[in-house]
Amino acid sequence: GAVVSQHPSRVICKSGTSVKIECRSLDFQATTMFWYRQFPKQSLMLMATSNEGSKATYEQGVEKDKFLINHASLTLSTLTVTSAHPEDSSFYICSARVGAGYEQYFGPGTRLTVT
Amino acid sequence: GESVGLHLPTLSVQEGDNSIINCAYSNSASDYFIWYKQESGKGPQFIIDIRSNMDKRQGQRVTVLLNKTVKHLSLQIAATQPGDSAVYFCAENRVDGNKLVFGAGTILRVKS
Numbered sequence: 001g002a003v004v005s006q007h008p009s010r011v012i013c014k015s016g017t018s019v020k021i022e023c024r025s026l027d028f029q030a031t032t033m034f035w036y037r038q039f040p041k042q043s044l045m046l047m048a049t050s051n052e053g054s055k056a057t058y059e060q061g062v063e064k065d066k067f068l069i070n071h072a073s074l075t076l077s078t079l080t081v082t083s084a085h086p087e088d089s090s091f092y093i094c095s096a097r098v099g100a101g102y103e104q105y106f107g108p109g110t111r112l113t114v115t
Numbered sequence: 116g117e118s119v120g121l122h123l124p125t126l127s128v129q130e131g132d133n134s135i136i137n138c139a140y141s142n143s144a145s146d147y148f149i150w151y152k153q154e155s156g157k158g159p160q161f162i163i164d165i166r167s168n169m170d171k172r173q174g175q176r177v178t179v180l181l182n183k184t185v186k187h188l189s190l191q192i193a194a195t196q197p198g199d200s201a202v203y204f205c206a207e208n209r210v211d212g213n214k215l216v217f218g219a220g221t222i223l224r225v226k227s
Contacts, residue, residue, distance in 0.1 A: 003156075011173075034214065041123055043204060044159065044217045057212075093158050102147045102208055104215060106158040 001027050013114055019083045021110045023026050027029040028072060029074035030096030035067075038091040041109030050077050084114045123202060125222040134192040134225075138218045143186060145150035147208035149215070150179060150190045152201045159204060162190070192223075200225045 003015045024032055032051050036044040048069050050056040056069035068080040077096075078096040081088055091111055097103040128134045140148065146167045151159035165172045165188075166180045172179050178191040188205050204217040 006158075019147070019216070043220050046214060046216070049212070049214060075217070091156075100213065103149075103161070103164070106151075108158045 002105045003027055004030075004094065004107040006092075006094055006110050008110060009108065010111045011113070013084055013112070015085055015114055016041045016083055018080055019095075019112060021061055021077070021079045021092055021112070022080075022115075023077045023096070023098040024109055025075045025105070028096075028105075030077075031074065032097045033060055033071055033077040034095045034097070035069060035077075035079050036093045036095070038093060040091075044093060046085055047079075082114065084112070086114045088112065089114045123220045125220050125224060127226060128195050128227050130195060130197060132195055134195045134199070134223060135192075136190045136192075136203050136221045136223065138188040138221075140186050140188060140189075140205065140207040140218065141216070142207060143183070144210050145207035145216075146165060146210055148179070148188050149206045149208075150177075150188075151204045151206060151217075152199075153204060154201045155162075159218045162203075169193055173220055195223075195225050196227055199223060199227045 001022045005024045007022045008086045035047045048056045048058045050069045050071040050072050053076050058064045071077040073112045091109050095105045095106045138222045149164040150162040163174045163179050163216050169182050176193045180189045202220050204213040204220045
């Protein structure tokens with residue numbers, strides 16, 4: 001149980017284009033989803049917290065107009081990287097949480113490469 | 116976002132030895148701590164957790180120790196195996212915001 005999937009697992013896009021990453025909780029309903037970014041050989045950095053039906057809360061320094069988050073249902077959150085640039089190339093990981101509990105269930109990550 | 120985005124230290128151990136991975140956390144008000152294992156190109160995998168009202172918790176081959184006085188967390192892996200090779204992260208749950216903040220991570224290399 002508690003499986004989180006991400007799609008796509010890898011994506012390559014050209015500079016200036018937008019790319020959407022999906023995060024799904026497969027066997028549970030997630031009231032909260034989180035989006036993280038991880039650069040090579042570094043730790044996970046929280047980008048934003050997404051609650052179903054409401055606007056996402058972004059961490060300091062993360063541009064909300066560049067990283068659009070939509071959490072339209074209890075099983076799906078999407079992250080859209082708009083006008084992507086090579087410096088946006090990273091490993092994007094989502095996680096999902098049930099209610100106000102502590103535990104987060106992580107997805108397998110999406111490798112974004114911007115050329 | 117918050118994190119300690121430093122380059123990762125490496126711990127090399129011989130197969131069969133015990134491993135101890137350490138982590139310093141930042142917020143004395145954090146109430147829940149987790150250790151994750153991350154293999155290359157994959158998402159973090161839950162290993163073990165501990166709440167702030169405990170100082171030790173044991174799982175299968177793993178033990179987590181929490182020292183709130185010095186804000187230190189450790190993960191002990193008994194009889195380390197090649198399959199344990201990965202990056203290990205600690206994370207603390209910040210009560211202000213109810214979110215996880217990850218530590219810097221440690222690369223564990225197991226030599227056969």
